[in-house]
Amino acid sequence: MSTIALRGPARVVMTQHRRALQILAALPVLAIAVLVGTWLWTDHVADAFAATGCSVEHTVPSCGDTVRDFLDRQLWMRDVLNWSGLLMMVLPAFTGIFVAGPVIARELESGTYQVAWSQSVTPARWLAAKLAVPAVVTLASVSVLSAVCAWAQTRENAIHHPSGRYSREVYGSIGTVPVGYALCMLALGALAGLLLRRTVAAMVVTVIGYGALVVALNAVRMDLWPTLTATFKPTSDYRFPDGAVDTGHGWVTSSGERLPDEACLSGLTDLKQCLADKDITHFSIDYHPASHFWPLQLVETGILLVLAAAAVALAFRVLRRRHG
Known part of the structure; x- marks a missing residue:
């Protein structure tokens, strides 16, 4: 996204938080490089192992070291996927922390928001820009990351393992759920920043809110669609x-x-x-x-989007009541 193409508050937000937004936008590129590179390497290892004539199912003494090396490299691919899933699970929390602290609470705490409001920028327009710019970057980045993780899971064949797609690491890193969590935490972070007006406090409350949300939805996830x-x-x-x-x-x-x-x-x-x-x-x-899998994903995503819309509406209401 170029700051030249933006105007007004949106351009200010992009300029103020350029480094953080650039890192968020670069994550999909890094994920593609890591996951595609890892898969190409493990695919080469699999071909080399097949050429040795050894077998995992019927190991002979002379193939012991070869089989162990092959399994170690396959396990390394599994570890990369697990770390990718972990990244997708914590990314929404970081999105909420970023919006709650640096984007909103810090300006309210330091009083720099008054500069924007004194230049024909209404409070509502100021908040809309604070939400819109991170939302666009987050939506694009998380969508691409989710697609890349789904592709990697398919290539590794874990997604076809019984109940593989329903495990927390896989379920939370593919499909529409990661996008729903990211947008929901962005909205909840904005609300926390407006209510608390203290950077550290807003960030802490956002993390606690994310943890509570994850625990609650994990507890009822399998009941969101008839079995x-x-x-x-x-x-x-x-x-x-x-x-x-x-x-x-x-x-x-x-x-x-x-x-x-x-x-x-x-x-x-x-x-x-x-x-x-x-x-x-x-x-x-x-x-x-x-x-x-998809009905459960869409229902959970719908719940997250409803919570996000409610948080955004409440945030604008809080802003209007306090600042007109």
């Missing part, structure tokens, strides 16, 4: 669907009553007797299939 239930006899050869995630399981009696898994633990030697005593005929599993 499917599979019921089968304990002696059957039922196969759990590929790419699904188990959300709960238990026993079902002949009358249809559902009992918890602890009612008859499968490790007991008298399992058959327990099943007969409690009139249990089937085992049940509640799960989300692979096809529920």
